[in-house]
Amino acid sequence: MQKTAFCGWSARGSNRHFTQTLLVMKLTTLFLTLGFLNVSAKAVSQNVTFSGEEVLLESVFFSVEKQTGYLFLYDNSIKELAKPVSLSVKDVSIEKFLEIVFRSQPLLQFKIGNKTILVSRKPGSDRRPESTGTLNLLKDTLIKVKGYVAGLNNQPLAGATIRIRGKNGTTISDDKGYFEINTTPGSKLVISYIGFHEKELIIKNAEPIRIKLVQKENNIEAVEVKFNTGYQELPQERATGSFSHINNAMLNRAVGGTILERLEGIANGLLFDRSTLAGEDVKGKPEIRVRGLSTIEESLRGPLIVLDNFPYDGDINTINPNDIESITILRDAAAASIWGASAGNGVIVITTKKGKYNQPVRVTFNKNITVFEKPDLFYNQNYLPAPVVMAAQKELFTRGAYTINTQTLLPSYVELLIKQRDGLIDPDDFTKQETIMRNNDLRAQSSQYLYQPGINDQYAIGVNGGGNNHKYVLSAGYDQNRSNVVLDKDSRINVSIQNTFRVNPDLEISGSVWVTKKQEIDNGLSHRDLNFFNNAGFVDIYDRIADEHGMPTAIAKAYRSAYRDNAENIGLLNWQYKPMEDRYLVDNRTVSQDLRLNTNIKYRFFKSLNAELSYQHHTNSSKQVSLYDKTSYYVRNLVNRYTQTNGTKVIPHDAIKMFDGIRELSSHSGRLQLNYRETIAGEHEISALGGVEIRENVSGTQPGTTLYGYNKETWQGIARYDYITRYPVRPTGTAQIPFSTSTDTRIINRFLSYFGNASYTYLQRYSLSGSMRWDGSNLLGVKSNQRGTMLWSLGGSWDLHREHFYDVSWLSYLRLRATVGSAGNIDKSQSHYPTISLGTYAENGLSVATLRHPGNPYLRWEQVNISNWGIDWRILNNRISGSFEYYSKHAKDLLGNNMMGPTTGVTTNYKINYAALRTLGMDIQITSRNTTGEIGWTTTLLLNYSSNKITHFNKPAVSNIADFLTTGRPPVELGKSVDLIYALPWYGLNPLTGQPLIYLNGEVSHDYATYYNSLSKNDILISGVTVPPFTGTIRNNLSWKGLELSAIVAFKTGYVFRRKSMLPGREYSATAALYHMDYFKRWQKPGDELFTQVPAYSPDNINQRWAVYMNSEELITKGDxxxxxxxxxxxxxxxxxxxxxxxxxxxxxGYARNLGILWRANKHGIDPDFPNADYPAPKSFAIGLQVEF
Known part of the structure; x- marks a missing residue:
C-alpha cells in the first residue's frame, strides 16, 4: 500500500538575497534578525470556505490544504472509491467541513491529528467483486499480509520497502509504519530501510506480523543519504553518477579549523598532494585532485568549490567547519556536468546547516583546543655541525678565497679569523669566541627562542528550530590560533543568520547573512627567516641569536661587521640586527572580511512542480598593514642607507607605516529554476529541473601607500615624497625611495548558463538520467558560437536485486551503474581578444595601461569527456557492503603557455589549446561489520588508483635538457605522464678519484662540462611519477555503550621523489656554501665506492659535476x-x-593527527609527503566538549 502526501516541500538548498549597498545590508540583517526572534509566527487559518458542484474529492483536499496548512494522507486506491462533492460553505471549522464532505463518501472515513488528516477505507469497503474464475482462483491462492515496521525505540518507519523475493510485488509502509501486501504462503518477504539492516522472513499464513529493523551500528551511516549537487538533492538509491558523501557526523570525527583538514582520509577519490610545499610551509594549501588530473596547467587543477548551491570564490579556510551539515564530492560527468565548464576537475559541494519546521529551539555548543608540537628543526639534513663548517671556512680563508672588503658580507667565523690575522683580538678572546662558536647549534637556539607549541582554540554555538511557518538558524564561531612561531597568530570570527518563512502552503521565502572576519599577525621570526637553510645570508650553524643568559645578540645581515660597527662613528644610526629584539618592533597584520547575502523564493504551482528564484551577493576583501617602529632594523637601515654624505637624512628617523593595498572580490549570482517531481501509479518516478543562471565576478586592487615619519599618537605621516629621484645610497649606488607598487585595477568576468537535468525510475529498478548545460562567457569573444560551449551527460542504473528472478540470498543488494558525459575548465586570465589592464601608479597618480593578454582568436574551453562504470553490492546479510568504480577521462583542448615571436615586442606569455590528456582509474570502497551487539566494530577500506598520459601534443619539442631535470614539473611529452620525474644515468664513482663516472664517446671522462652540455633527450631516464597512483585508507571504528574509538591508517605507493644530498664542491664555496649530512658518507679513499655513492670532496666548484650527481637516478627514492x-x-x-x-x-x-609513519620504503628517514619541506607537519592533539540543549 502506498501513501501519497500532497504537501509543500522546503528547499534545503540555497538561500539568496540581493543587495549592494550598506543600507540594504543593514535592513536585510534587521529583517532577518527580527524574523529569527519572531518564532511564534502567525498561524494559518483553521476555518474553511468552499463552494463547488461535482468537484473531485482530491481537489477538495487540495483546497483545504491551501487554506489551513493541514496535510492529507491517503492510499492511491482511495481515488477509486471517492465520489464527487457538491456543497457551499463559508468560514466553518475544519472538523465541521470534513463531516459535511464525508457524508457523501459512504466507503471512506477520516481522522485528524497533529496537523494531518488520514483518509482511509471504512471496514469492509476493501472487498471487491470477483467476476472471473481466474480471480476466484487467485483469491483462494493469495493471502493478504498486514504488518507493522518499527525501528529504534519501536518508532514506526514510514517509507520502508517491503518486497517479495523472486517475484513481482513491492509496497512501502505508511506514515505510521503499517503496510499490506498480497503474496502466497511460503514466500520470502524482504524488508529494508535506509540506515537499517535488511530483514527477511518466511510468510506462513495471513496473521499480522510485526517487524523491528536493527539500526546500523555505525551511526555515521545510519541515515538516509541524499547527494546535494548544488541544484537538487538526489537520493542515493536513485543516483546514477559517482558521488562521495561526507555527512555531519563524519565531518565532526576530526578536529580542525578548516574544512580541508577534516576531509583528508575519509573522502573516496580525493588526493592531497603536498610534494610541492617547500621550506616551512608545511601547513600550506596542498594540490587537491579529484580522481587524478583533468588538465595540465597547475593553476586550473583545483576542484570547483560550491557553497550553498553557488560557486565560492573566496578562501575556503574562512568557512567555519561547525556550520557545515554535509559535503558531497561530484566525481563523474553525470554528477558534475550540471556545473558545466567549471566542473572538469570535480566539484566539492558544501551544504550548511538549515533549520526545520516544527522543531523546538535547539542550542548546540562546541569547544575544543588543539596543541601542535614544536617542529623538528633537526629533521632537515641540509646542514653540517659547526666544527666541520668552521674547518671548511678556515681552509677557504687560508687559500685567500674571501676577498678583503670593508663592505661585502662575510661569515662570522671568517670575521673572527680576520681579527686574529690583523692582531685586533687577544688570543685568549679568540679561543674563547671560537670555542663558543664550535659548541653552538643555531637550530637548538631557534627551537628554544623562536618556536613554541602551537595552540588552536575554537568556540562554536548554534541555535536552530522552527514553528509551523518559520524556521531559522543562528550561529557564531570564534577561532584563536597561536602559531608554532612565537608572535605569529591569527583569529577568525564567523556569524550567520538564516530565516525561512512559509508564507502559505505554496510560497516559501528564505534569506541569510554570513559574515566572516579574519586577522593574521605575522610578527614572528622563523628559522628560515635567518637564511640558515639556504645560507644566502651567511648566517651559519655556529651563529647565536642569544647569549648564554638568553639576551639578544646581533647576527650578520647585509653588511660586513667592520662596516656596520663603524656606523655610529660616522654619524649614522646603530646598524646592528638583533632578530630576537627586532621582532617586537614590527607589527604586520592582514585583515580579511567575507560577506555572503543569500535569498531564495520558492513557489509551488502544484504538488509536482515548483519554481525557485535564487540570488547571492558575495564580497571578499583583504588588506595588509605593516608598522615599523623607529628603532626597528628596517627603519634604521633605510635611514642609514639614504643619509647623504653631508649628513642630510632623506628619510626621517621615525616610524614607517605601509599599506599594501586592498584586494577585493565581488560577485553577483542569480538563478531561475523549475523543479518537477512526480510518482505515477507507484511505478514511475520522474524528476526534472531546468533553468538559467547568470553570474558576474569583479576582482581588483586599490593602491597602497607608505607613510614616512609616522606618529603613532596622531596617526599621521608623510605620504608625498619624491619617488622619482634616485638618491646616492650606502654603501654604494643609487636608488629611489621605496614606495608601494600596487595599482588601482579592476577585472570583470561575466557568465551565462542554461541548464537542464532529468531522471526516470521504473519499478525502483531501472533508472535513466541525463543533463545538458550551455555555458557562455565574455572571455571568449562576442559571437555566441565562440563564447559558449555545450556540455552533457547520460547515465543509467539497474537494481538487479529487485528483479523477480533474482534469488541470491548471500548477495542481498546488487546495483549496476554507468554514465558518460562531458565537463570543462576555463582559465579566467585568458581571452579571445587582446586585453589591457588599466591602473594607477601609487607613487605619482598617473594612469597606466598594461597588456594583460595579447589575445588568441582560436582560444577554446577545455573539455573533459568522462565515462564511469560502477557496481554497488552487499553480501552476507549486509554484513559486508561496498562499491567498485572504473572511470576514464579524456580531456582535450588543454591550455599551455606559448611565447610570442621576439619581433612582436610582446614579452607576455599567452596560452593556447595545445594538448589532450587521458586519465584512467578506479575507486573501491568496502565496509565490513566485524562484530555486532554491545561491542561494535566496523572497518572501511578506501582504495584508489589513477594514472594519466598525454595523448596529443602540438607544441614544439623542448630542447633544453635542464628543463626535464628541474625540481618543478617537467615539460609535457606525448605518450608520457604529466607527473613524470626524469634523471641522468648513474654509473657509480671513479674508484681512483671518487668523482662521478661519466662516459664520452664510450670512454671514461672527467670533462663534465662537455658531457653535460652534450646530453640529448635520449640520454635521460624516466624514473617514475611524483604523485602516487595508488592511495588508500583503512578506517576502523569501535563502539561500546557511549564510547567510540576510530583510527585511520593511510598508505600511498607507486611513486618516487628526488632526495637532497651533498653538492660536491659547493660545501667549500666562499659565496654560496651549501651543506648536507651526506658529507659524512662521502668517498674518501679507494674502495669506498663499494659502500657509498656520495662523491668525494672536490676543491673546485664545477657546476656540471655536481649537477651530474644531484640529477642522477641515484637520488631517486621510493615514496611508498x-x-x-x-x-x-x-x-x-x-x-x-x-x-x-x-x-x-x-x-x-579527543583527536590526534600526524601521529607518524608506520613503514616507509626509503631508508633516509624522509617523510615522502614532504620531500621538499624543512620538516614534516607536527603532531597535534585535541580535546573538546560538545553539548546540545
Missing part, C-alpha cells in the same frame, strides 16, 4: 609509506545523566 594518520575517541554521556542539566546530549572527544 604507511602512516597512522589520526585517532579519534569520544564518549557520549548517558541521556538520563545529561538531562540533569537540561541537556539532550553531552559528548567529550
Amino acid at each position: 609509506a604507511i602512516r597512522l594518520q589520526d585517532v579519534s575517541v569520544s564518549y557520549s554521556i548517558n541521556e538520563s545523566i545529561a538531562g540533569k542539566i537540561h541537556a539532550k546530549m553531552i559528548r567529550i572527544y
Whole structure:
C-alpha cells in the first residue's frame, strides 16, 4: 500500500538575497534578525470556505490544504472509491467541513491529528467483486499480509520497502509504519530501510506480523543519504553518477579549523598532494585532485568549490567547519556536468546547516583546543655541525678565497679569523669566541627562542528550530590560533543568520547573512627567516641569536661587521640586527572580511512542480598593514642607507607605516529554476529541473601607500615624497625611495548558463538520467558560437536485486551503474581578444595601461569527456557492503603557455589549446561489520588508483635538457605522464678519484662540462611519477555503550621523489656554501665506492659535476609509506545523566593527527609527503566538549 502526501516541500538548498549597498545590508540583517526572534509566527487559518458542484474529492483536499496548512494522507486506491462533492460553505471549522464532505463518501472515513488528516477505507469497503474464475482462483491462492515496521525505540518507519523475493510485488509502509501486501504462503518477504539492516522472513499464513529493523551500528551511516549537487538533492538509491558523501557526523570525527583538514582520509577519490610545499610551509594549501588530473596547467587543477548551491570564490579556510551539515564530492560527468565548464576537475559541494519546521529551539555548543608540537628543526639534513663548517671556512680563508672588503658580507667565523690575522683580538678572546662558536647549534637556539607549541582554540554555538511557518538558524564561531612561531597568530570570527518563512502552503521565502572576519599577525621570526637553510645570508650553524643568559645578540645581515660597527662613528644610526629584539618592533597584520547575502523564493504551482528564484551577493576583501617602529632594523637601515654624505637624512628617523593595498572580490549570482517531481501509479518516478543562471565576478586592487615619519599618537605621516629621484645610497649606488607598487585595477568576468537535468525510475529498478548545460562567457569573444560551449551527460542504473528472478540470498543488494558525459575548465586570465589592464601608479597618480593578454582568436574551453562504470553490492546479510568504480577521462583542448615571436615586442606569455590528456582509474570502497551487539566494530577500506598520459601534443619539442631535470614539473611529452620525474644515468664513482663516472664517446671522462652540455633527450631516464597512483585508507571504528574509538591508517605507493644530498664542491664555496649530512658518507679513499655513492670532496666548484650527481637516478627514492594518520575517541554521556542539566546530549572527544609513519620504503628517514619541506607537519592533539540543549 502506498501513501501519497500532497504537501509543500522546503528547499534545503540555497538561500539568496540581493543587495549592494550598506543600507540594504543593514535592513536585510534587521529583517532577518527580527524574523529569527519572531518564532511564534502567525498561524494559518483553521476555518474553511468552499463552494463547488461535482468537484473531485482530491481537489477538495487540495483546497483545504491551501487554506489551513493541514496535510492529507491517503492510499492511491482511495481515488477509486471517492465520489464527487457538491456543497457551499463559508468560514466553518475544519472538523465541521470534513463531516459535511464525508457524508457523501459512504466507503471512506477520516481522522485528524497533529496537523494531518488520514483518509482511509471504512471496514469492509476493501472487498471487491470477483467476476472471473481466474480471480476466484487467485483469491483462494493469495493471502493478504498486514504488518507493522518499527525501528529504534519501536518508532514506526514510514517509507520502508517491503518486497517479495523472486517475484513481482513491492509496497512501502505508511506514515505510521503499517503496510499490506498480497503474496502466497511460503514466500520470502524482504524488508529494508535506509540506515537499517535488511530483514527477511518466511510468510506462513495471513496473521499480522510485526517487524523491528536493527539500526546500523555505525551511526555515521545510519541515515538516509541524499547527494546535494548544488541544484537538487538526489537520493542515493536513485543516483546514477559517482558521488562521495561526507555527512555531519563524519565531518565532526576530526578536529580542525578548516574544512580541508577534516576531509583528508575519509573522502573516496580525493588526493592531497603536498610534494610541492617547500621550506616551512608545511601547513600550506596542498594540490587537491579529484580522481587524478583533468588538465595540465597547475593553476586550473583545483576542484570547483560550491557553497550553498553557488560557486565560492573566496578562501575556503574562512568557512567555519561547525556550520557545515554535509559535503558531497561530484566525481563523474553525470554528477558534475550540471556545473558545466567549471566542473572538469570535480566539484566539492558544501551544504550548511538549515533549520526545520516544527522543531523546538535547539542550542548546540562546541569547544575544543588543539596543541601542535614544536617542529623538528633537526629533521632537515641540509646542514653540517659547526666544527666541520668552521674547518671548511678556515681552509677557504687560508687559500685567500674571501676577498678583503670593508663592505661585502662575510661569515662570522671568517670575521673572527680576520681579527686574529690583523692582531685586533687577544688570543685568549679568540679561543674563547671560537670555542663558543664550535659548541653552538643555531637550530637548538631557534627551537628554544623562536618556536613554541602551537595552540588552536575554537568556540562554536548554534541555535536552530522552527514553528509551523518559520524556521531559522543562528550561529557564531570564534577561532584563536597561536602559531608554532612565537608572535605569529591569527583569529577568525564567523556569524550567520538564516530565516525561512512559509508564507502559505505554496510560497516559501528564505534569506541569510554570513559574515566572516579574519586577522593574521605575522610578527614572528622563523628559522628560515635567518637564511640558515639556504645560507644566502651567511648566517651559519655556529651563529647565536642569544647569549648564554638568553639576551639578544646581533647576527650578520647585509653588511660586513667592520662596516656596520663603524656606523655610529660616522654619524649614522646603530646598524646592528638583533632578530630576537627586532621582532617586537614590527607589527604586520592582514585583515580579511567575507560577506555572503543569500535569498531564495520558492513557489509551488502544484504538488509536482515548483519554481525557485535564487540570488547571492558575495564580497571578499583583504588588506595588509605593516608598522615599523623607529628603532626597528628596517627603519634604521633605510635611514642609514639614504643619509647623504653631508649628513642630510632623506628619510626621517621615525616610524614607517605601509599599506599594501586592498584586494577585493565581488560577485553577483542569480538563478531561475523549475523543479518537477512526480510518482505515477507507484511505478514511475520522474524528476526534472531546468533553468538559467547568470553570474558576474569583479576582482581588483586599490593602491597602497607608505607613510614616512609616522606618529603613532596622531596617526599621521608623510605620504608625498619624491619617488622619482634616485638618491646616492650606502654603501654604494643609487636608488629611489621605496614606495608601494600596487595599482588601482579592476577585472570583470561575466557568465551565462542554461541548464537542464532529468531522471526516470521504473519499478525502483531501472533508472535513466541525463543533463545538458550551455555555458557562455565574455572571455571568449562576442559571437555566441565562440563564447559558449555545450556540455552533457547520460547515465543509467539497474537494481538487479529487485528483479523477480533474482534469488541470491548471500548477495542481498546488487546495483549496476554507468554514465558518460562531458565537463570543462576555463582559465579566467585568458581571452579571445587582446586585453589591457588599466591602473594607477601609487607613487605619482598617473594612469597606466598594461597588456594583460595579447589575445588568441582560436582560444577554446577545455573539455573533459568522462565515462564511469560502477557496481554497488552487499553480501552476507549486509554484513559486508561496498562499491567498485572504473572511470576514464579524456580531456582535450588543454591550455599551455606559448611565447610570442621576439619581433612582436610582446614579452607576455599567452596560452593556447595545445594538448589532450587521458586519465584512467578506479575507486573501491568496502565496509565490513566485524562484530555486532554491545561491542561494535566496523572497518572501511578506501582504495584508489589513477594514472594519466598525454595523448596529443602540438607544441614544439623542448630542447633544453635542464628543463626535464628541474625540481618543478617537467615539460609535457606525448605518450608520457604529466607527473613524470626524469634523471641522468648513474654509473657509480671513479674508484681512483671518487668523482662521478661519466662516459664520452664510450670512454671514461672527467670533462663534465662537455658531457653535460652534450646530453640529448635520449640520454635521460624516466624514473617514475611524483604523485602516487595508488592511495588508500583503512578506517576502523569501535563502539561500546557511549564510547567510540576510530583510527585511520593511510598508505600511498607507486611513486618516487628526488632526495637532497651533498653538492660536491659547493660545501667549500666562499659565496654560496651549501651543506648536507651526506658529507659524512662521502668517498674518501679507494674502495669506498663499494659502500657509498656520495662523491668525494672536490676543491673546485664545477657546476656540471655536481649537477651530474644531484640529477642522477641515484637520488631517486621510493615514496611508498604507511602512516597512522589520526585517532579519534569520544564518549557520549548517558541521556538520563545529561538531562540533569537540561541537556539532550553531552559528548567529550579527543583527536590526534600526524601521529607518524608506520613503514616507509626509503631508508633516509624522509617523510615522502614532504620531500621538499624543512620538516614534516607536527603532531597535534585535541580535546573538546560538545553539548546540545
